[in-house]
Amino acid sequence: MVLRIATAGSVDDGKSTLIGRLLHDTKTVFEDQLASVEKASLRYGDGSLNLALLTDGLRAEREQGITIDVAYRYFATPERTFVVADTPGHAQYTRNMVTGASVSDVAIVLVDARNGLTEQTRRHLFVASLLGVKQVMLAVNKMDLVDFSQDRYDEIVAAARAHATALPAPVALNPLPISALLGDNVVDSSDNMPWYTGPSLLRQLETLELDDDHSIGARLSVQWVIRPYSTEHHDFRGLAGRLTGGTVAIGDRVRVLPGAQQSTIVSIERGGVPQETAEPGEAISIQLADDIDISRGDVVVTVAAPKPPVVADQIVADVSWMVDKPLEVGTRWIIKHLTRTAKAFVSAIETRHDVSTASQHSTERLELNDLGRVHLNVSVPLVVDLYDDHRPGGAAILVDEATGMTCGALMIRGFDGLES
């Protein structure tokens, strides 16, 4: 199984060095990449091999010694395949961390052992919690610079545990002391910290158990209707999309939302190959017994779904705001939810989340990197889930009508349903 990891830390906490270390010590780095890093180390650094340059790929990043954008890295061990979203710690950090965390199973939050918990550490823990990342590896880095002190480590872990109790949703903290620069407890265990008896970061990532999504019932948001119009497949009408939430089988009764029509699945194909059933995550097409009006944006849900989605045109959502232009009450945006695109009107801003103290403040507007809770009126009914029940059906983005820029990431927390 693939484990998706988001990394987060403040500037200079050593994220890129840690990822460079993971790639290097798992022998994922190729000779020419290493040669290129050696060459770049001479140009941009003090000449010693700078593993951060493995991930800081853009010229501006190398010149300034910072990470600008989310970078994706891939490595594998015999136990597991890993995808790492390396998210920057400076300006636009919240936007980037939200993006990284939204597709991750686990977050690695780095803390500089000299500085302890910073406002940014608290911010990262808050974002992980808000985005539903249930497992956090709290990597207390640069232990070599605090003489590998157990007291210092314990102090930081205690502070993090205290903060974790104030988060919006529970997060499992897995702390460990490391030195990304020297490699202590990253891939191999450390000789410098005999007081730490737990496994290394990589060993923990290899064995981390994730909660399986308990089934809420299958849904298929229709992306495309396949109509070949050929003699051979004259009547074929395949509803194409990615299945989520549960399994389907030929013969299952389904509803087509937001309408009220029902039908029965008569065929399932994956890549053009017929199959009897389909699992969550599979990109399939299905045919229904009845010739009912279905188009892109409609959602096919099994009648037997234990927790079906709700049809709603008023939504309460947490939002991560990602652009300079502020989100204000009374403004209008394009909303994209599953495969439906509509207009959304901001009817109220309930609060701005103070991420460092995990408290709330009333506000008229949300600015770049703010997190808050908003109320939206949508121009057409959406088929929604609560984000904590089902990420795909509970997530949406807001797009600027004028520029086309993606401005906000939404996590649906409530709705005023037309039907439930």
Added chain:
Amino acid sequence: MTLTDNRLDGLDHDGGLDELEDEAITIIREVTAETRAPVLLFSGGKDSAVLLHLAAKAFRPGNLPFPVMHVDTGHNFDEVIEYRDRLVKEYNVRLVVASVQASIDAGRVVEDTGPRASRNRLQSVTLLDAIAEHQFDAAFGGGRRDEDKARAKERILSFRDRFGQWEPRAQRPEPWNMLNAKIRTGEHLRAFPLSNWTELDIWRYIGREEVPLPSIYFSHRRVVVERNGMLLSVGGPVVAEPGEVPFEETVRYRTVGDASCTGAVRSTAANVHDVITEVAAARITERGATRADDNFSDSAMEDRKREGYF
């Protein structure tokens, strides 16, 4: 644990290929639905072969709802053109050829001169002209994030301004991999359904799905010269320089690009299984081994991406 052990271990099980296929098909369907006139860029290389295979699967039993486009540098391997034309027939797709030679003839670009001149850089102009001429608003490409450090930062859906340029600081975030395909007139999108694939994934998928490839991907005898540590095929655009002695070698290609700057590697890998074993043991990334154009400078790929290169 060595790299070779790690990577070979993955050969016995599926290793996430199904998940990668589902993701790629989902992206292809989504971009097709959200854009007006998409096109699939087909170079004849293995990544575009996998892309075409996935695109065909995404719409089965229907036909591919968009054409494929080949940006033809004029410096081709004969085997690749033969292969391209065969595939176009097999998949029953419409082929658009954008010619770099035509761009040169029309004075849109000026060709470098000398024995080491490459047309790879000129492709950017031809590609952008063709996108404008055919009014394509999205182009599917086989780019992967593991290819290069600049590509590692690219989104699945990459936004290009009126000048076809990529601005890494102004990329659209893609939370939950949600794709925003909204553009204005004159702007266009590049879509990379293979973003999360590695070179090894590509080869394992080719093996599993029996995706046809040009014969030059497998070992054969060829007359080459060795230049800057790379083996270049003699004949066509590559001419032996004074002091270079052409010799015959058993080689294969790891990438397919402009014949003037795509190098072969010594290899006896005659089939997909041999290639997988070889790739799993490789110590040099495919671009580093075989593309002179990326070795110009440390930021070569980033520079060309900003200019509109794929």
